Amino acid sequence: MPTITTDAPGTNQLLIGNEAIARxxxxxxxxxxxxxxxTPSSEIIGxxxxxxxxxxxxxxxxxxxIVALEAAAGASFAGIRALAAMxxxxxxxxxxxxxxxxxxxxxxxxxxxxxxxxxxxISSSNEQDTRYVAKWLDIPLVEPGDFxxxxxxxxxxxxxxxxxxTICLLRSVTRIAHARGxxxxxxxxxxxxxxxxxxxxxxxxxxxxxxxxxxxxxRHFFQHARLNRAREKFESAPFNRYVGPPSPDLLxxxxxxCWLYSLDAVRALQLEDRVGILKLGTLWPLPxxxxxxxxxxxxxxxxxxxxxxxxxxxxxxxxxxAPFLDRLPVFYGKRSGHVNAYGELNPxxxxxxxxxxLELTYQPRPLEYTSEAESFRKSHVPERSMTFCPGCPHRATxxxxxxxxxxxxxxxxxxxxxxxxxxxxxxxGFLQVRTMHCMGAGVGIANGLGKLDQFGFEQPVLAVVGDxxxxxxxxxxxxxxxxxxxxxxxxxxxxxxxxxxxFQPHPGTGMTAMGESTNVVSMEALCQALGARxxxxxxxxxxxxxxxxxxxxxxxxxxxxxIMRRECELVRSKKEAAPYKVYVDQxxxxxxxxGCDRLCTRVFLCPGLIWDRKSGKAKIDDVxxxxxxxxxxxxxxxxxxxxxx
Amino acid sequence: MTTREIPKDPLNLVITGVGGQGNVLISLVVGRAxxxxxxxxxxxxxxxxxxxxxxxxxxxxxxxxxxxSPFIPDGCAxxxxxxxxxxxxxxxxxxxxxNVVTIINPRPIYSIDVTGGQASYPELxxxxxxxxxxxxxxxxxNATEEAQKMGSAMFANSFLIGALVAVRILPLxxxxxxxxxxxxxxxxxxxxxxxxxxGMELVRLG
Numbered sequence: 011m012p013t014i015t016t017d018a019p020g021t022n023q024l025l026i027g028n029e030a031i032a033r034x035x036x037x038x039x040x041x042x043x044x045x046x047x048x049t050p051s052s053e054i055i056g057x058x059x060x061x062x063x064x065x066x067x068x069x070x071x072x073x074x075x076i077v078a079l080e081a082a083a084g085a086s087f088a089g090i091r092a093l094a095a096m097x098x099x100x101x102x103x104x105x106x107x108x109x110x111x112x113x114x115x116x117x118x119x120x121x122x123x124x125x126x127x128x129x130x131x132i133s134s135s136n137e138q139d140t141r142y143v144a145k146w147l148d149i150p151l152v153e154p155g156d157f158x159x160x161x162x163x164x165x166x167x168x169x170x171x172x173x174x175x176t177i178c179l180l181r182s183v184t185r186i187a188h189a190r191g192x193x194x195x196x197x198x199x200x201x202x203x204x205x206x207x208x209x210x211x212x213x214x215x216x217x218x219x220x221x222x223x224x225x226x227x228x229r230h231f232f233q234h235a236r237l238n239r240a241r242e243k244f245e246s247a248p249f250n251r252y253v254g255p256p257s258p259d260l261l262x263x264x265x266x267x268c269w270l271y272s273l274d275a276v277r278a279l280q281l282e283d284r285v286g287i288l289k290l291g292t293l294w295p296l297p298x299x300x301x302x303x304x305x306x307x308x309x310x311x312x313x314x315x316x317x318x319x320x321x322x323x324x325x326x327x328x329x330x331x332a333p334f335l336d337r338l339p340v341f342y343g344k345r346s347g348h349v350n351a352y353g354e355l356n357p358x359x360x361x362x363x364x365x366x367x368l369e370l371t372y373q374p375r376p377l378e379y380t381s382e383a384e385s386f387r388k389s390h391v392p393e394r395s396m397t398f399c400p401g402c403p404h405r406a407t408x409x410x411x412x413x414x415x416x417x418x419x420x421x422x423x424x425x426x427x428x429x430x431x432x433x434x435x436x437x438x439g440f441l442q443v444r445t446m447h448c449m450g451a452g453v454g455i456a457n458g459l460g461k462l463d464q465f466g467f468e469q470p471v472l473a474v475v476g477d478x479x480x481x482x483x484x485x486x487x488x489x490x491x492x493x494x495x496x497x498x499x500x501x502x503x504x505x506x507x508x509x510x511x512x513f514q515p516h517p518g519t520g521m522t523a524m525g526e527s528t529n530v531v532s533m534e535a536l537c538q539a540l541g542a543r544x545x546x547x548x549x550x551x552x553x554x555x556x557x558x559x560x561x562x563x564x565x566x567x568x569x570x571x572x573i574m575r576r577e578c579e580l581v582r583s584k585k586e587a588a589p590y591k592v593y594v595d596q597x598x599x600x601x602x603x604x605g606c607d608r609l610c611t612r613v614f615l616c617p618g619l620i621w622d623r624k625s626g627k628a629k630i631d632d633v634x635x636x637x638x639x640x641x642x643x644x645x646x647x648x649x650x651x652x653x654x655x
Numbered sequence: 656m657t658t659r660e661i662p663k664d665p666l667n668l669v670i671t672g673v674g675g676q677g678n679v680l681i682s683l684v685v686g687r688a689x690x691x692x693x694x695x696x697x698x699x700x701x702x703x704x705x706x707x708x709x710x711x712x713x714x715x716x717x718x719x720x721x722x723x724s725p726f727i728p729d730g731c732a733x734x735x736x737x738x739x740x741x742x743x744x745x746x747x748x749x750x751x752x753x754n755v756v757t758i759i760n761p762r763p764i765y766s767i768d769v770t771g772g773q774a775s776y777p778e779l780x781x782x783x784x785x786x787x788x789x790x791x792x793x794x795x796x797n798a799t800e801e802a803q804k805m806g807s808a809m810f811a812n813s814f815l816i817g818a819l820v821a822v823r824i825l826p827l828x829x830x831x832x833x834x835x836x837x838x839x840x841x842x843x844x845x846x847x848x849x850x851x852x853x854g855m856e857l858v859r860l861g
Binding site for chain 2: 617
């Protein structure tokens, strides 16, 4: 496999945006990188971790985003170029430190924060727009418009960060971060690094040491001066450009993946001589001269950007405060309703916006074809909902939870958060999860619910978290519960990997990002030390898992912890063959005549189990079945047979 | 690097199937071979959450001149490579047009909506006739079946790459694909090369 360390400047590689960013960081000579995994950002650190030893750099999966950013800042303070990466939600976790870091400034070496936003929340619980963090906290912000730029910008941003003495932010989105495209490689520097924390302080200078951000208003003033210097750099940066005729009928102002959508749309409509595109790569502070030069080109201006109207609002603000235009153009975008103010965009949506404004019609295929295709889709294409993988331990855990709550009979329920196990909000996990917010939120919410007995609250509360989430976000909430004697059961779904984002190791796995073995932070020892009663179960042993949950729910006197431990099937199956051959005994299965009402296919819903319409009986799909054998234990007739391989 | 003419610029390929089937790998092999040959390639993928049994698609866009966006506009696919029949029809209905060429692995994978009884999976022959109706040409490649004969359903991917090359719309051949297959599947390379060549053969035999 070609890797991002290919030392062949000038050659082309097919890289995802995240790999391009990682390569850019290597070309910039970084020595330190840290992150907590989160789609769509995970491959930046994942890729760097794979090559860390060869490149002589240090890379870690940190326990959460604020620690990742703090650790990267530590490296910068000691003169080592450092990168922290996270998804949009991670910025919330890191923000407390970030706001202070902006005031203190960085060390001798550049510090870049890469944030990958997820428009349409494809793998997220929300679609926050991180660009506002830059405006809010006074941080220079750039966003790449293609894969090559993802690499070039990252490299460029380290120089800028160092020159200005401030952290800089690179924002990317799913369709750059996770899409692939051509990247021409540059030189990999050969450098030796020496880390040293400089403590020299001038006794005549009354200001405290550099990294103590007081007095805050003075530091704030300095940061504005840095932003002004950033703006000067941005005015001549190679990442802002205009394509189109000198005076177009319509000017599109855009950034990021929307630059590619806008180009596609203009080409599809064959409007290259009527529509111009101003692509911005440096987003905050705005490159005002670039805007001044280009906004005067057209009387109609369309803002094409995803999620929030960041450019639209910022440009309008700029235009209002600097009346360089003799007549205001007509602005189109989210405010006018021509572009959605939510979700991700695509070329078709840009085509539609342009067609509306210029009153054009666009028809890529004959109408009869479209109507026939639509009717086939409605009649012949069944829904395909997401589900747990065949053999996933979470399916078994939620089966045990469902049965335990029913047997308990007091209307108990589950509070949750994000991870693979979020799928339990739907049929895949038997609709068990009732709340889903940020990482760890289910445990915090359970803390509150578990203190409502004086108001007549009697329902048992189970808070579920993944193993990686436990270390990231659940520990303070568990301590709170123990301290305040809140009644809930914390169920840790320990599949020994950060599965949702690509099986990254975490503090419980005994493995580092760079593949070295390390200390295991034992979750059971930790919970016991905090004073909680702890039970460890195998979710595939449905009977004992259900009994343990029932027993823990019945107890009062503060939080109890149940650890459901079973390795992620996608990790296990890479190491060894399936444990069982599973089949349905066609004699024993009596299909619709059984009183079970198709428990296996209608309720348990493992994709490896299918219903054979012809025989009217259950059947195993050998291509899909992972051979976990759990379904054999749910069939009331014992018709599903598991044979040890 | 000079590149060969392509029938249309950009050429738009949709690869579709069910999470876990290997969509991303096919797009990666094809994309790398095309970049090695000097083309601009953009690949957009739905994965992440869709690893787990949901519909997945990859959009592969090939140009001699420029980097296109990772989304093929509706109605603008040139080739649809379907690893699962109902998903193939889903993609045809959105990206198809009277000129589209479809390559299809006719092995159904039932969704939990179907097994759970909330949705019904059409009879395969009805599905295939709808696919034929919406395509200019359909190549049916029994990739899963053939791959299982070779020991694992996962080899179906190499079969389908073979078929994709053999329909001769993309500027690819044995010489450009096989080295990339070797990089991508270093451990099971012999059987993957064999599956790839058999996939090509199946198209030649019509």
